[in-house]
């Protein structure tokens with residue numbers, strides 16, 4: 390068959406529904422229209438599938454099968470690796486490789502633990518939202534990884550400029566090119582561009598300071614990029630790469646951590662088993678290899694997909710379930726549908742870390758929280774390490790009272806999916822053997 394599979398009518402309605410419920414919307418569309426179904430988005434047609442075999446096939450296609458999916462590009466910068474294709478994309482990924490290969494190198498693991506410890510201690514004994522703690526924590530971690538040691542004043546400046554950028558960059562503005570008109574400083578897109586420029590100046594300052602001091606190094610990623618990078622790419626490209634890593638690595642890990650806190654502290658049996666495993670272990674290299682801690686993080690990412698859809702724009706025709714899709718079509722791999730496939734994940738609605746401990750490789754092979762193939766998440770190892778080290782600090786030292794015992798709904802927030810309401814809670818010093826055990 391040629392043309393496009395059926396799907397919901399209208400442009401903004403389905404997109405708004407997806408933003409309100411990024412997991413449930415795909416389930417509802419599939420029930421109504423079958424798999425695959427087409428979403429008609431402003432400026433693009435996305436053919437969405439949750440079929441395991443198709444997902445595996447699409448993710449294993451070579452780079453030449455796709456062209457870049459130019460989303461959020463204005464904000465990221467023209468040399469950002471998510472905007473690059475082919476050899477330039479592969480080269481940009483290689484530059485960031487040190488972080489991918491070993492997020493704990495040097496004293497990075499201890500640094501993450503220290504940041505987590507301080508963040509939790511400063512928030513103790515008052516009502517807070519886990520998402521706010523997690524964002525502060527992941528912002529500091531990613532800034533240190535990318536920019537190097539950073540003083541608190543610069544951190545606050547960056548956090549302020551970055552928060553302004555995010556609060557203005559609503560989902561629709563980011564993802565709908567047709568809305569991206571800069572009509573001056575008061576227009577929505579004009580404000581985003583100016584907020585982006587403010588963030589950019591802070592990154593440029595850090596690069597300039599590092600260059601001028603000759604000694605003060607940039608963080609591991611930027612340093613490596615500066616040394617190994619293509620000299621034709623220069624400072625501007627470095628700035629765009631750094632901004633991409635900051636953006637991609639900050640909100641995603643924060644939402645994952647917020648979910649993790651809710652899942653662990655809403656279930657006494659899970660909490661007790663996890664404490665049994667992490668108590669007495671403080672060495673980052675050992676913590677990240679603990680089985681149950683690992684299974685908890687993987688199950689959180691399965692049940693609560695942070696990036697709910699993985700997009701690939703076709704450069705060549707592709708056949709999917711009898712439909713021949715033309716070049717230019719965007720294939721959407723639905724993470725929510727993949728992660729609720731009953732064949733791979735029986736009783737998929739339940740939080741069950743044990744499914745990753747059974748020795749059966751199916752859950753591991755079928756879960757795609759970090760995408761896959763040529764564009765798989767560059768920071769997967771760092772994201773997982775942050776989740777594990779921060780969670781270990783949290784359960785070891787704190788009892789947590791959740792503000793709401795009902796599992797939060799999924800919402801699209803800052804262009805990723807997270808728990809609606811941000812998980813309100815209060816931290817109290819842990820009573821050994823007490824109520825939180």
Ligand code: HEM
Nearest residue numbers: 637638641642645695696759760761764765766767768772
């Ligand atoms: C738990 C945390 C995280 C989750 C769930 C997550 C998820 C994802 C997903 C689903 C993608 C799309 C992959 C694809 O298209 O196949 C992605 C891409 C990406 N992520 Fe992450 N991510 C996380 C943390 C991070 C961190 C910490 C960093 C940075 C250090 C990072 C950097 C990136 C980059 C640069 C890309 C684009 C890769 C490319 O286009 O080549 N992510 N991530």
